[in-house]
Each structure stands twice: as C-alpha cells, then as structure tokens.
Amino acid sequence: MAEIEIHNLCKSFGEVKALQNLSLTVEKGGFYGLIGPDGAGKTTLMRIMTSLLLADSGSITMGGLDPLKDYKKLRLKLGYMPGKFSLYQDLTVEENLQFFARVFGSSIDENYHLIKGVYSQIEPFKNRRAGKLSGGMKQKLALSCALIHKPEILILDEPTTGVDAVSRREFWEMLKEIRSFGITIVVSTPYMEEAILCDNISLMFDGKIVESGTPDEITSRFSLPVYSVKTSDIPETLHVLRQLQGLKSVNSFGQQIHVVPLSSKTQKSDIIDYLSINKMNDVSVTQIEAGIEDCFIDFILKTEEIK
Amino acid sequence: MKEGNIIEVENLVKKFGSFVANDNLCFEVKKSEIFGFLGANGAGKTTAIKILCGLSFPTSGKVTVAGFDVYKQRDGIRKNIGYMSQGFSLYEDLTVKENIQFYAGIYGLSRSLIKSRFEELVLKLGIEDLKDKFVRDLPLGWKQKIAFSVAIFHKPQIVFLDEPTSGVDPITRRQFWDLIYEAVESGITVFVTTHYLDEAEYCNRVSIMVDGRIEAMGTPDELKEKYNSKNMDDVFVKLARKEKE
Amino acid sequence: MNRFLGFLRKEFIHIFRDVRTMMILFLIPIFQILIFGYVIKNEVKDAKIGVIDMSHDNVTEEIVARLDAANDFEVVKEYRNYEEAEAGFRANEIKAVIVFNTEFANNLGKYRTADVQILLDASDPNLANLINSYTTVILNNYAAELNNAGGKPIISTEPRMWFNENLQSAYMFVPGTMALILMLITALMSSISIVREKETGTMEILLVSPMKPIQIILGKLSPYAALSVVNVFSILLIGNFVFGVPVHGSWVLLLLVSFLFILLALSLGLLISTVVKTQQAAMFISIFALMLPTMLLSGFIFPIENMPLILQYVSYIVPAKYFLIIIKGIMLKGVGIDYFLKEVLILLGMTIGLIVLSVLKFKNRLE
Numbered sequence: 001m002a003e004i005e006i007h008n009l010c011k012s013f014g015e016v017k018a019l020q021n022l023s024l025t026v027e028k029g030g031f032y033g034l035i036g037p038d039g040a041g042k043t044t045l046m047r048i049m050t051s052l053l054l055a056d057s058g059s060i061t062m063g064g065l066d067p068l069k070d071y072k073k074l075r076l077k078l079g080y081m082p083g084k085f086s087l088y089q090d091l092t093v094e095e096n097l098q099f100f101a102r103v104f105g106s107s108i109d110e111n112y113h114l115i116k117g118v119y120s121q122i123e124p125f126k127n128r129r130a131g132k133l134s135g136g137m138k139q140k141l142a143l144s145c146a147l148i149h150k151p152e153i154l155i156l157d158e159p160t161t162g163v164d165a166v167s168r169r170e171f172w173e174m175l176k177e178i179r180s181f182g183i184t185i186v187v188s189t190p191y192m193e194e195a196i197l198c199d200n201i202s203l204m205f206d207g208k209i210v211e212s213g214t215p216d217e218i219t220s221r222f223s224l225p226v227y228s229v230k231t232s233d234i235p236e237t238l239h240v241l242r243q244l245q246g247l248k249s250v251n252s253f254g255q256q257i258h259v260v261p262l263s264s265k266t267q268k269s270d271i272i273d274y275l276s277i278n279k280m281n282d283v284s285v286t287q288i289e290a291g292i293e294d295c296f297i298d299f300i301l302k303t304e305e306i307k
Numbered sequence: 308m309k310e311g312n313i314i315e316v317e318n319l320v321k322k323f324g325s326f327v328a329n330d331n332l333c334f335e336v337k338k339s340e341i342f343g344f345l346g347a348n349g350a351g352k353t354t355a356i357k358i359l360c361g362l363s364f365p366t367s368g369k370v371t372v373a374g375f376d377v378y379k380q381r382d383g384i385r386k387n388i389g390y391m392s393q394g395f396s397l398y399e400d401l402t403v404k405e406n407i408q409f410y411a412g413i414y415g416l417s418r419s420l421i422k423s424r425f426e427e428l429v430l431k432l433g434i435e436d437l438k439d440k441f442v443r444d445l446p447l448g449w450k451q452k453i454a455f456s457v458a459i460f461h462k463p464q465i466v467f468l469d470e471p472t473s474g475v476d477p478i479t480r481r482q483f484w485d486l487i488y489e490a491v492e493s494g495i496t497v498f499v500t501t502h503y504l505d506e507a508e509y510c511n512r513v514s515i516m517v518d519g520r521i522e523a524m525g526t527p528d529e530l531k532e533k534y535n536s537k538n539m540d541d542v543f544v545k546l547a548r549k550e551k552e
Numbered sequence: 553m554n555r556f557l558g559f560l561r562k563e564f565i566h567i568f569r570d571v572r573t574m575m576i577l578f579l580i581p582i583f584q585i586l587i588f589g590y591v592i593k594n595e596v597k598d599a600k601i602g603v604i605d606m607s608h609d610n611v612t613e614e615i616v617a618r619l620d621a622a623n624d625f626e627v628v629k630e631y632r633n634y635e636e637a638e639a640g641f642r643a644n645e646i647k648a649v650i651v652f653n654t655e656f657a658n659n660l661g662k663y664r665t666a667d668v669q670i671l672l673d674a675s676d677p678n679l680a681n682l683i684n685s686y687t688t689v690i691l692n693n694y695a696a697e698l699n700n701a702g703g704k705p706i707i708s709t710e711p712r713m714w715f716n717e718n719l720q721s722a723y724m725f726v727p728g729t730m731a732l733i734l735m736l737i738t739a740l741m742s743s744i745s746i747v748r749e750k751e752t753g754t755m756e757i758l759l760v761s762p763m764k765p766i767q768i769i770l771g772k773l774s775p776y777a778a779l780s781v782v783n784v785f786s787i788l789l790i791g792n793f794v795f796g797v798p799v800h801g802s803w804v805l806l807l808l809v810s811f812l813f814i815l816l817a818l819s820l821g822l823l824i825s826t827v828v829k830t831q832q833a834a835m836f837i838s839i840f841a842l843m844l845p846t847m848l849l850s851g852f853i854f855p856i857e858n859m860p861l862i863l864q865y866v867s868y869i870v871p872a873k874y875f876l877i878i879i880k881g882i883m884l885k886g887v888g889i890d891y892f893l894k895e896v897l898i899l900l901g902m903t904i905g906l907i908v909l910s911v912l913k914f915k916n917r918l919e
Contacts, residue, residue, distance in 0.1 A: 036476075037447070037448075037474060037475055037476035037477070037479075038447050038474035038475065039446065039447050040476075134347070134348055134349035135347075135348035135349065136347065136348070161473070161474065162348070162470075162473065162502065163348065163502070164346070164347035164348055164350075164502060164543075164547070165502065165504055165540055165543050165544060165547075166347065166543065166544050166547040166548060167347065169544060190474050190475075191503075192477060193540075205476065232528075234508075234509060235488040235491075235492075238485075238488075251477075251478075251481050252481055252484065252509065253505060254504075254505035254507075254508035254509075254538060254539070255508040255527065255538070293477055296476075296477055297477050297478055300476060300477070300478050301478070
C-alpha cells in the first residue's frame with residue numbers, strides 16, 4: 001500500500017466546494033507537489049491529511065492510518081508546517097525549537113542531524129525573537145521545528161510563498177537533503193516553476209486535480225505544439241498575435257511569448273509571416289517543449305470553456 | 308525635476324534607530340514606464356515605497372514624486388498617486404460598486420464622472436454580474452483585477468503596486484499584466500514589486516535591492532548581460548548570493 | 553467636502569452591515585438604561601429584618617406590624633437575644649434587627665420618649681443607611697400619630713452598625729473588587745491567550761502534535777491560575793493595610809474559596825475561547841457577558857434585594873454573587889464554612905459543569 005492514498009475526497013464549506021472528488025497516491029519516501037493558485041484547495045487538502053479537518057466523503061489513509069479514527073497515532077508520525085510559518089513570534093529561535101522538540105517528547109540533540117543542514121544557517125541567530133526574523137529565516141526555523149521530532153511524513157503548506165527567489169531555491173535544496181532520510185514529503189506551492197523539482201505532482205485548480213503524474217509525464221501529454229516568440233516589445237507583439245486566427249492561446253512568459261495553435265495546421269512559418277506582415281521583424285520564433293505552466297494554462301482554459 | 312522623470316530619489320536614507328533600512332538610494336523613474344522594484348523581504352523595499360507614497364519621512368535625502376517634494380508636499384503626492392497592496396485594499400463587506408464609489412469620492416471625482424467611468428470599467432472587465440456582489444464573495448483573481456482598477460480609477464500619474472499577483476492563477480496573472488500594459492498606454496507610470504521574476508521581464512527597467520542598497524539597476528536585458536544570466540531569476544540569485552558571501 | 557461625505561457614507565454602510573457593531577450601538581445602551589434604572593435604587597424594597605421585642609406590648613406589636621406592612625420591609629424573624637440576632641446576621645437571614653427594650657411602651661406612655669435600637673448589617677453600608685432612614689421615618693410617623701393630649705412623643709433611634717462600624721465603603725469595595733478582578737482578568741486573559749494561538753495559526757501545529765487537548769488546556773490555564781492567586785494576595789493585603797478591611801475569619805478558607813472562584817473564571821475563559829475565533833470577540837464577550845453582570849448583578853454595589861424580580865433571577869447565575877456572600881462572610885463576619893456551605897457547593901457545581909462543557913467543546917480538529 002502506498003504511504004498516502006486518497007480516493008474521491010470531497011469537502012464543502014457551506015456552498016463552497018473546496019474539494020471535489022480528489023484522488024492521489026504518494027509512495028513512501030516520495031516527494032510530492034501540489035501545484036495550484038490560491039483557492040485551489042491545497043490548504044484544505046493538507047488539513048484533511050493532517051487530521052485537522054474531516055472530509056465529507058471519500059477515503060484517505062496516511063501511513064496506513066485513518067485520520068478520522070487513528071488521528072492520535074497519526075499525529076505522532078507527522079511533521080506539519082502550516083501556511084504563514086506559524087511560529088511563536090515572541091519566543092527566540094532556540095526557544096521555538098526547544099518547545100516543538102519537547103512537545104513531541106524529543107530534544108534538539110536527539111535529531112539534530114536531521115535539521116543540521118537547515119538549522120545551521122539560522123543558528124547564529126538563535127537568540128533572536130522569531131518575530132524579528134526575515135521571511136527566509138522564518139521558513140528555515142519553521143522547517144526545523146517540523147522536523148525536530150523525526151516525522152515519517154512531512155506536510156508543508158506553501159512554505160515558499162511570499163519569500164524571495166533565493167530563499168526559495170535554498171529551501172528546495174534543503175528539502176532534497178531531507179529526502180535522503182527517507183521522509184515522505186508533500187509540499188504545496190503556487191509557483192509553477194517549482195513543480196519540476198518534485199518527483200510527482202498534482203495540478204490543482206478550483207477544488208479539483210486537473211492532472212497528475214511526474215512533471216515529464218504531464219508535459220509530454222501536451223499534444224499541441226508550443227512556439228516561443230522572442231521579442232523586445234512584448235505588449236505590442238501580444239497585441240498583434242492575438243489577432244491571428246487559428247491560435248488557442250497567446251501568453252507572455254517573461255521575455256518570450258508562448259503561442260499555442262489550435263491544431264498543427266498552423267505552423268511556425270505562419271506565425272513568422274503574420275508578424276512580418278505587421279512589421280514585427282525583430283523577432284525569433286522557435287518550437288519548444290511545453291512546460292508545466294503551459295499545461296496549467298491549458299487546463300484552466302479547458303475548465304473555463306466547460307463552464 | 309528633470310524632464311521625463313516622474314520620481315527622483317537622491318541619496319535617500321531611512322534609519323530606524325541604528326538600523327539602516329534604506330542606505331543612500333539613488334534612482335529615477337521615467338514617465339509611463341513600468342519600473343520593477345525587486346528585492347528580498349527585509350531588503351528595504353516596503354520602507355522605500357512608503358516614503359515614495361508620502362506615508363513616512365526619509366531620514367535624509369531628496370525625494371520628488373510627480374513633481375512634489377516628499378517632505379513638504381505630501382498632499383500633492385497623495386492626490387496624484389494610486390496604491391494597491393498585497394492585502395487587496397478593498398472593503399470586503401462592501402460591493403464592488405460601493406468600493407469604487409468610495410475610493411473615487413475620496414479622490415474628488417464628481418458623481419457623473421464616477422458614473423461614466425464605472426460604466427466603462429464594467430464593460431471593459433465584463434463584470435456586469437459581479438458589480439453588485441460583495442467583495443468577499445468574489446474569486447481571488449477578480450479581487451486583484453478590480454483592486455487594480457480601483458487604484459487607477461482616478462487616473463493618477465503613477466500607481467504603486469505591492470506584490471499584486473501573489474498567489475493568483477497563471478491566467479489571471481497575465482490578465483492583470485494586460486491591465487498594467489493598458490494603464491501604461493494611457494500614460495500612467497507603474498511602480499511594481501513582485502516575487503515572480505518572470506514578471507520582472509515585463510518591466511522596462513528594474514532595480515534590485517539587497518540589504519538596504521540598490522545593487523543593480525537597468526533594463527532586464529542590460530542586467531542579464533552584465534551578470535551573464537539567461538533570465539532575471541538567475542540575475543537575482545547571483546546578486547543576492549554575492550551579498551551573502 | 554464631497555470626499556468627506558463619501559467617507560461618511562462608507563462608514564455608515566460598515567456599521568449597518570455589522571451585526572456586532574449594531575448591537576453595541578443600539579441594544580447595549582438600551583439594556584444599560586433599563587438595568588441601571590432598575591438596579592440603582594436609593595430605595596429599599598422587601599428588605600429582610602428581624603425583631604428583638606423585650607417589651608411585647610400593643611405598641612411594639614403595632615410598630616412591628618407596620619414595619620412588616622411597609623413595602624420596604626419584611627419582618628421574617630424574631631430573636632430572643634443579641635446572640636441569636638448576631639447569628640442571624642452571620643447567616644444572612646436579616647439585614648437589620650429592631651430592638652425594643654422591656655420598658656418601651658411604658659416609657660412612651662409615661663415619659664413621652666423611648667428609644668429603639670436598630671442593629672444594621674453594615675457590610676453593605678449603603679443598604680444599612682437606607683434601612684436606618686426608612687425605619688426612622690416609619691417610627692417617627694407612628695410617633696406623630698400618637699400625638700394626643702400629652703404632646704408629641706418622641707421615639708429616638710439608635711443605629712448600631714455591625715461588622716463595619718465606620719460605614720467604610722471599602723468594606724464593600726474590597727471584596728467586590730476582588731470578585732470583579734478575578735473574574736475579568738482571569739477569564740479575559742485565559743480566553744485571549746487560547747484564541748491568540750488560533751489566530752496566529754500555531755494552534756494548528758499544537759493540535760497536530762502529540763500534545764493531548766487536556767495538556768494544552770492545562771498548560772494554557774495554569775499560569776493564569778497561579779498569577780491570579782498573587783492578585784488575591786495583593787488585593788487582600790492592600791485592603792487590609794491601606795483601607796483597614798479586616799479578615800476576621802480564616803485566611804485559609806478565604807484562599808481556598810478564592811481559588812475555587814479562580815477555577816470558575818478560568819473555565820469560563822476556556823468556554824469563551826471555544827466559541828470565538830478572534831481575540832477581539834473574546835474581549836467583547838468577556839466584558840459584556842462577564843464584567844457587567846459581575847459589577848451590577850452580584851450585589852457588589854447594588855443590593856440584589858432591591859432589584860426587580862427578573863434581575864434577581866438573573867443574579868442566580870452570576871457566580872460572583874455567591875462568591876461575595878462567602879468572602880464578605882469570612883472577612884467581615886468571621887464565619888466558617890458551615891454558614892455558606894450552600895454557596896460553596898453552588899460555585900463548585902458551576903465550576904465542574906463549566907469545565908466539563910468546555911473540555912467537551914474544545915475541538916482537537918479545526919472544525
């Protein structure tokens with residue numbers, strides 16, 4: 001049996017359908033990403049995983065345990081980092097860590113080797129109050145506190161949100177190191193580019209999982225070609241391309257524009273020609289592999305169409 | 308203030324006790340450009356933005372916004388800017404229409420002007436069925452787009468956006484930037500901070516703050532060349548890591 | 553100006569759309585006026601009084617009948633001597649005792665002057681004064697009616713303030729303040745402390761940890777219990793040394809009862825924390841549902857006997873009422889537990905009930 005098995009999970013809050021028929025599995029030692037924007041249902045799903053909320057229907061086992069009945073045993077196995085790094089602002093770094101260690105019947109020394117990679121970076125600040133730490137440091141502290149009791153499953157709710165790009169990268173590197181201890185990790189994030197750092201992912205939108213698999217599987221399933229248009233004038237190029245018939249989507253991606261035609265009837269040359277006609281010559285068009293964000297956008301468009 | 312500039316910052320210093328939040332910042336923002344103001348949390352961005360919006364005083368240095376001096380003419384600044392923060396800045400228990408009426412009223416727009424602009428907005432955004440809903444009942448993406456529209460409703464010279472697309476889905480994010488492009492086309496200067504470094508590419512010029520100082524400034528292309536990077540994410544990482552060593 | 557009006561309009565919308573604000577603005581003032589109107593009475597109504605009648609003649613019987621007939625008083629008991637009367641005071645049976653000496657009727661008839669002693673329970677100085685005045689008026693009226701050929705007789709009254717000779721209001725305020733502070737601070741602080749964890753999100757982590765809910769609860773409440781005991785000491789010491797309020801009875805008993813009351817306040821704080829989500833709401837409920845009744849309906853300042861029946865019924869569920877009876881008894885009258893066993897049991901019952909209720913309501917999940 002997989003470490004985490006979820007089948008047809010549903011959860012509503014009054015009229016709002018937070019989760020609709022969700023299913024996913026995570027193998028032991030796996031590194032699973034829940035990718036989606038705010039409102040997708042990631043936090044609700046994680047709260048059900050950690051037994052803080054009960055689903056309306058469907059089944060879920062975590063490490064072979066049922067969050068409904070066996071929550072006491074389950075909570076011993078879990079490490080949880082809720083959104084916004086809930087830490088005690090008026091306690092110091094060290095005091096926070098000691099508290100969480102003791103609550104789990106452990107001590108900082110016992111599992112120091114687990115958190116060393118992370119904690120050593122904030123150890124110089126161990127007497128600073130948590131409220132006065134920068135976002136990146138809070139992140140590291142919250143992670144240390146979640147790990148200090150050697151959990152089997154680590155659940156991290158948007159640990160990289162609102163944190164700068166460097167700290168984000170460092171955080172994912174830290175997570176990779178933690179994997180080597182055999183801990184199963186489930187992370188949620190709204191940042192598409194972080195999806196490829198996971199073994200397996202689920203793309204979530206509006207309470208549903210729109211796609212699951214390894215990042216490669218998902219992108220290879222994208223059936224249409226994707227053309228990248230490099231240009232120095234994004235707004236103008238966007239404007240022009242949107243007038244071209246036969247295109248499914250035209251979206252900016254940093255300094256490129258990704259163009260997805262409705263079918264392979266529209267070729268690269270058609271795009272180049274059209275741009276030429278509109279006096280946009282300082283452009284280069286290449287075919288590229290679809291990325292996770294391309295797939296996500298496509299799914300959202302499909303969902304909106306169905307509506 | 309030099310022709311073509313809408314913000315001029317000369318030797319801006321802001322101290323809190325002995326802590327230097329802004330250390331000798333010098334930069335200008337040109338009219339009708341999209342200026343990306345980047346930096347890690349705690350680098351001093353929010354402090355600087357507050358000063359530019361006339362919400363706090365610098366410790367020293369010269370700062371002019373839309374032609375108004377930040378020490379003596381804060382009222383002038385406030386009348387000519389728009390602001391949208393991460394926390395939406397819309398009242399959840401008011402409807403979309405009421406929010407707009409309120410904010411527009413504060414900026415001194417006449418009833419008739421509010422009415423006509425509102426109708427234009429409803430048409431443009433396609434919010435006929437949303438306009439009388441309470442803001443708290445709107446989907447997230449719409450809140451952001453409407454908050455932006457409210458911020459520029461009075462057609463300010465410059466609008467400050469503080470991480471406006473945080474947590475929003477990829478499509479809404481791009482729709483939001485479409486709105487930004489439109490605003491710029493109509494003559495509004497956009498001053499934006501973001502953690503999405505692909506959005507940094509959409510800016511005309513970008514500055515990166517590290518530890519209270521501006522470590523880099525220029526167009527995205529200039530910076531990528533200077534730091535030998537293929538995208539802004541790399542540039543950022545290189546700069547921030549350099550600082551750590 | 554337009555700007556200002558726009559802002560004004562928005563503020564009104566906020567107010568009308570927020571139930572809580574509307575309540576504060578409209579309902580609460582109405583309640584206040586009604587309650588204050590009924591509660592602040594500088595009148596006496598149905599006060600229980602007793603009589604020591606050593607004369608037992610027509611005159612005294614007539615006077616006693618009048619006293620009983622008056623709306624203000626209810627003559628509930630006759631005592632044979634001062635000792636019995638004192639016991640009656642300690643047991644809170646009566647608030648005043650009218651004493652007629654053996655020669656009363658004779659003196660009135662023969663010398664046209666007699667005196668009456670009025671023993672008053674001055675642990676509530678206001679009430680004592682009122683009863684004194686009313687009794688005097690009734691006695692004087694009676695005397696005036698007796699005006700006949702021999703000239704106007706005089707009945708002179710001699711009030712004796714028992715338990716608080718100097719009618720110090722501190723005797724009333726110190727115990728009352730203790731009840732108020734223990735209730736408010738303890739309940740308020742404990743509820744806020746728990747709700748704060750909910751607000752910052754750290755409660756989620758605690759719940760997911762191996763900490764049992766009972767451990768979380770005890771951990772949250774114990775510090776406030778300990779600190780409140782310190783408060784009890786400081787109030788009593790200041791009361792004693794600065795205001796001269798005595799503790800005639802057992803200190804140990806006083807502390808034990810105070811501790812019981814603290815536990816009660818803590819369980820109330822816990823209960824509040826299980827029903828609200830924000831610290832603000834916790835504060836709101838603590839102040840309006842706890843502080844106001846404790847101040848107004850516990851007998852702290854305004855005697856319960858004077859209130860309309862419905863408020864008297866409400867006062868039965870105000871814990872401070874029982875607490876005040878007990879500590880005033882211990883401090884001012886020096887009585888032992890046998891005199892207020894009933895009140896102690898009531899407080900104990902309330903505490904246990906509240907604890908059970910709040911522990912059951914304390915959810916170990918988020919919903």
